[in-house]
Amino acid sequence: MLWAYFYCYQLTLDAYKKDGGATDCEIPVVVYQEQGNQVVQANSQAIKEGIECGQGLAQAAALCPHVHILGFNRDTEKETLLFLAHRLYPLASDIVIDAHNAIAIRLDNLLQYYGGLNALWHVLINELHSAGIHYYFATAWGVEAARLLAHNKTNRYTDNKESIILLLSRCRLEQTSLDSKTIATLAKVGVRQVGQLLKLPVHELGQRFSNDTIRYLTALRGETFPKYVLFRPSISFKQLKNLSFEVENTQHLLPSIKALLISLEHYLRARNLLTSSILFQVHFREAEPLSIAVNGAMPFATQKDWLALVELKVESLLLPEPAIAISLTCQQFEPIENDGNNFFSHRFTSVAQKQLVGRLKAKLGDNSTLHPKAGNSHTFEGMTVNQVEEITPAYTADIIPTFLFERPMPLNLPTRICFGPIRLQTQWWSSAASQKDYFIAETNHGVRLLVFKDVNACWWTQGVYS
Incomplete structure (x- = not known):
């Protein structure tokens, strides 16, 4: 047998640097373990100031008063x-x-x-180098x-x-x-x-x-080989990141959010998966965690696409108290369709539209957009609706318009008839009976309208085709 062993001696410093923290050439940074009252990790700048692993916090502060101190957390390093x-x-x-x-x-x-x-x-x-990890x-x-x-x-x-x-x-x-x-x-x-x-x-x-x-x-x-529990990846993605300092402004959460999204991107790319729903939780000392659900109009994999939506989602968010950690959870995945496209390619006609819908939802809320759908009705007033609540099959016809006006308006534009007529006579058994002859008309600018002529030979417009 042949095994390789990687001793990652400064995981906390590596994670801090990856999250946008100070680099080796900027300020001295050390990781302090409170239980043993000693410095367990130090970057190159701290070492230049005379700080060594094993020193106490007082000695490190005396050698370098402006040193930046990070708390050691075993669980965070294991994450x-x-x-x-x-x-x-x-x-x-x-x-x-x-x-x-x-x-x-x-x-x-x-x-x-x-x-x-x-x-x-x-x-x-x-x-390992791409992950930014130092090791022996x-x-x-x-x-x-x-x-x-x-x-x-x-x-x-x-x-x-x-x-x-x-x-x-x-x-x-x-x-x-x-x-x-x-x-x-x-x-x-x-x-x-x-x-x-x-x-x-x-x-x-x-x-x-x-x-x-x-x-x-x-x-x-090498005479015996003890059994070890082998690592197996989880079926869902969940990662917690402790913040280096207490955050009061949501904009200061974005570097940590980006780091979590990069981790999610690697998770998805390794499995050829996409996702259209992610959940952030901002953790506090006293208050309950604040959940931030972000839904895309189409499944994404790259952190760049998700970060654009998250930025819109958090820009108007108010934190009840300073945040100390943030976590990302993703449990719903979709396989990449084998449509002949590259994993990173985009189709403009469908992607641009869905990206716009996703941005509107992230900025204005999930109820900010409505999708026109065919309603379960034989009358034009009920053929086009913004939301279908019934489970019964919807009525379909080529003459159904994309958008219907709340009430018919007089037709006062020069148009030409492209299709029709279709006569609809509704509620003939009651006093509210109506008879209309429907047409599809086109304006001089190429816009197609749903128009009708009533029993008094008056012309009205009721909808628009897109």
Whole structure:
């Protein structure tokens, strides 16, 4: 077997930079873990100021008073790691999420598809670089051995067993997953390097150490291979992003919204899916989450199309209190139709119209647009309606106009008859009986109208064709 291990040592900083935060060349940024009162991540500018990982917050602030501090959150880092796993899954099927900041990928079962280790490795590295993730890496016959080499910052990939053994032998016991008591016991007999440990007979170690220690050592040697739970992508998309600071203006939410939409775009592209409905939730400290539903007139996949609708949706939105996080959920998907078009191509005739309808709904509300439809009636007054509530089949005829006036208006334009007449005599059994001869007339500008002549030979216009 051959596994690659990627130790993502600054996931919080990478996510902050991707969301539009300060880059390495701007201001010093550190990630602070309150539980241990220490800096766990620092960008290059902070390191230039003398800040190092492991320092306390007071020491870091003394070295650089203007340092920007981010809170460490293990769950947030795991969310970022899951997003990375979703991006890598179309390239490699056997993926293991290890802790909150590391990912392992099995390589040996993919070599025949990629034509060798070099080609496969460059595909994976290119995807990691596109995601903007910093990492240390290594390869070995098992996850445990690859983990040890990656934490040792080996940064080499190879499938040569002798090379892997040589790299492992140079690691210190403190870098392994052994507990401190076991490391101290081995140090008393002069064993401080992994190379020394691997040379000891297993049966002698089994008399002095626990079964967990023996299982770890045999896995490190490649004699046993522990079972790991493989990553499988979720059937729906949901991602939560904690904001770097409390946001009071909805316009300041747009960078985080864009980052979530980019994640959704990668999710959809990897599965050849589209969606026409997404749901944002803005989270607060005290108030209930604020839901923002965005519906498109047609299914989209790219963040550019969705962002244009979301901007219209949130520009007039008022937050009840400062926001601390925002999440995106998408559960309704549509497959891409195999109509011969490229995935990113657009048909102007249909797309432009539906994009306009989507923008109007995002700006004015879901009830801002009405679609003319054929009503279930044999009279022209009921043939064209804006909404059909009945389930019964609608009446269809070529003479049905697109738009009907609320009431007929006198015809005072010069027109010529294109079609007709059609005589309709309604309610002949009551005093409200009416008789009309209907025609389709065309004006000098080419506009076609629905006109009729009543029993008094007066001409009226009742609708317009489009």
